[in-house]
Amino acid sequence: SQTIHQWPATLVQPVGSPLSLECTVEGTSNPNLYWYRQAAGRGLQLLFYSVGIGQISSEVPQNLSASRPQDRQFILSSKKLLLSDSGFYLCAWSGRARFLYEQYFGPGTRLTVT
């Protein structure tokens, strides 16, 4: 069966510090991978998605970046965090299809920038 892992679960970082969040998927090959951010009590904002190794699409201009160094690994990074980067970060995967069907989400990372 497929599983998706995210770590860390919680993170408190000072403004201006770097960030690296990791997401890995097991039990599937060639998944589409996604990073979302959810502000408190709000909906999901798609940040990045990837349809293959090294292929990253950015949805929102910001000081975050994403990379996919391996088929089932997706990394969200920042060189210098801003207060506005606080939120709940969710990684998700889906199978390949012409139109997107089910997405499967990881447990999320709660980031607080102080």
Added chain:
Amino acid sequence: SQQGEEDPQALSIQEGENATMNCSYKTSINNLQWYRQNSGRGLVHLILIRSNEREKHSGRLRVTLDTSKKSSSLLITASRAADTASYFCATAPLTQGGSEKLVFGKGMKLTVNP
């Protein structure tokens, strides 16, 4: 603008009652999906309805889709305290080349009181 808009934004009911949540969207879609999010957790896929379907059932869930009105409803029958969560609708936009993204609504908070 947000593709999916859930209505109402918050709903509080007693255990055993039915809960109905509505979702409206703006563009043509290939499918519409509903997800549940327990507090502080990732989203869980509940049910998917394709654009050529009008109604679908899964256990205590019933989803309807009216593409002429660009709206969907999710009915949870005989609610339980464990159904307390936020519920999101998400649409897969119908574009010529297909779509690798879902567009999520802002979510609706359901509270089921024991």
